[in-house]
Amino acid sequence: MKxxxxxxxMMYPAPAVVASAYDENGNADACTLAFATMCSxxxxxxxxxxxxxxxxxxxxxxxxxxxxxxxxxxxxxxxxVDYLGIESGYNEDKLxxxxxxxxxxxxxxxxxxxxxxxxxxxxxxxxxxxxxxxQITGEIVNVQADEDVxxxxxxxxxxxxxxxxxxxTHSYYNTGEKIGDAFKIGLKYKK
Amino acid sequence: MKxxxxxxxMMYPAPAVVASAYDENGNADACTLAFATMCSxxxxxxxxxxxxxxxxxxxxxxxxxxxxxxxxxxxxxxxxVDYLGIESGYNEDKLxxxxxxxxxxxxxxxxxxxxxxxxxxxxxxxxxxxxxxxQITGEIVNVQADEDVxxxxxxxxxxxxxxxxxxxTHSYYNTGEKIGDAFKIGLKYKK
Numbered sequence: 001m002k003x004x005x006x007x008x009x010m011m012y013p014a015p016a017v018v019a020s021a022y023d024e025n026g027n028a029d030a031c032t033l034a035f036a037t038m039c040s041x042x043x044x045x046x047x048x049x050x051x052x053x054x055x056x057x058x059x060x061x062x063x064x065x066x067x068x069x070x071x072x073x074x075x076x077x078x079x080x081v082d083y084l085g086i087e088s089g090y091n092e093d094k095l096x097x098x099x100x101x102x103x104x105x106x107x108x109x110x111x112x113x114x115x116x117x118x119x120x121x122x123x124x125x126x127x128x129x130x131x132x133x134x135q136i137t138g139e140i141v142n143v144q145a146d147e148d149v150x151x152x153x154x155x156x157x158x159x160x161x162x163x164x165x166x167x168x169t170h171s172y173y174n175t176g177e178k179i180g181d182a183f184k185i186g187l188k189y190k191k
Numbered sequence: 192m193k194x195x196x197x198x199x200x201m202m203y204p205a206p207a208v209v210a211s212a213y214d215e216n217g218n219a220d221a222c223t224l225a226f227a228t229m230c231s232x233x234x235x236x237x238x239x240x241x242x243x244x245x246x247x248x249x250x251x252x253x254x255x256x257x258x259x260x261x262x263x264x265x266x267x268x269x270x271x272v273d274y275l276g277i278e279s280g281y282n283e284d285k286l287x288x289x290x291x292x293x294x295x296x297x298x299x300x301x302x303x304x305x306x307x308x309x310x311x312x313x314x315x316x317x318x319x320x321x322x323x324x325x326q327i328t329g330e331i332v333n334v335q336a337d338e339d340v341x342x343x344x345x346x347x348x349x350x351x352x353x354x355x356x357x358x359x360t361h362s363y364y365n366t367g368e369k370i371g372d373a374f375k376i377g378l379k380y381k382k
Contacts (some may be wrong), residue, residue, distance in 0.1 A: 007235055037202055037205070041200055049230040083378075097380055128317065143201070145194060156360075172369070179363040185269060
């Protein structure tokens with residue numbers, strides 16, 4: 001039986017990703033986000049939403065530089081990802097604190113975090129303040145991935161082993177086994 | 192070593208969710224989406240992006256009715272979810288074809304699909320055409336969940352067992368084990 005539960009934003013599964021940008025002094029900021037999605041195929045683009053209060057220094061830096069990188073962390077980095085979400089860049093050089101290194105992206109003036117295995121480089125296409133958050137759509141202009149998560153020239157989901165986040169219970173989850181092929185397993189209904 | 196891979200939109204993990212709305216004749220449309228995210232806490236809101244070509248009848252219906260429901264399917268419904276993504280509502284009554292039933296939401300004039308265990312009811316807050324897709328932000332005005340996925344009045348991630356989607360290899364994945372508590376496992380770095 002269906003029941004009403006407390007109104008809360010939710011997505012199942014949501015990712016735990018890390019956005020990074022340079023501030024006006026060229027220092028690297030990074031923060032963890034669960035509000036992130038693919039949003040366009042042509043051009044390839046992602047949308048991230050960050051609390052508008054500007055308590056997150058990375059938002060300020062993205063709005064300033066109009067470029068950012070987005071990393072897709074693996075489960076092995078869950079503690080570092082969590083730290084990047086709970087500490088503020090106003091208080092601490094967070095990446096230095098966790099001994100993560102970074103370098104400028106190839107196509108954008110934003111830092112790529114070397115320790116994460118897959119990152120995209122993005123140029124801001126659109127900004128909108130909606131509800132409590134600022135939605136930033138970024139065109140993906142380059143993708144960098146560690147060789148050890150690539151199979152047949154494509155990023156391998158299982159090798160990357162991405163981290164999922166549940167905003168209701170504030171928990172991180174693994175991602176598991178392959179269930180089936182899209183555009184195939186539903187064909188039995190199409191006749 | 193990092194290498195550049197083909198430019199493509201990506202999110203790890205991305206969800207496989209189902210949006211539903213009534214068309215101008217009151218018929219229920221539903222389609223599967225991987226472009227979806229939480230985007231605001233106050234009010235609670237989600238953003239979905241649908242190909243702007245209007246080949247997807249559900250987009251037309253949402254733009255007409257300005258209300259929609261979003262279901263978070265479980266792994267057990269992977270084949271039905273896939274079908275709702277590959278067939279068009281212009282060709283077929285898709286929900287009838289898979290023997291799924293629906294009823295009007297409590298707070299919105301949009302169909303809730305009874306067979307999915309968790310759904311949110313949404314009122315459109317904002318629409319933007321960006322890249323190849325139309326971004327629709329919806330305020331969550333009600334949440335309905337099956338009692339059997341609820342623990343301590345909250346939706347239970349593991350009981351829901353949500354479906355993840357990989358747009359690079361067109362594959363569905365399970366979501367697995369709990370890795371840790373957010374706002375806790377990173378505290379070891381904060382001192």
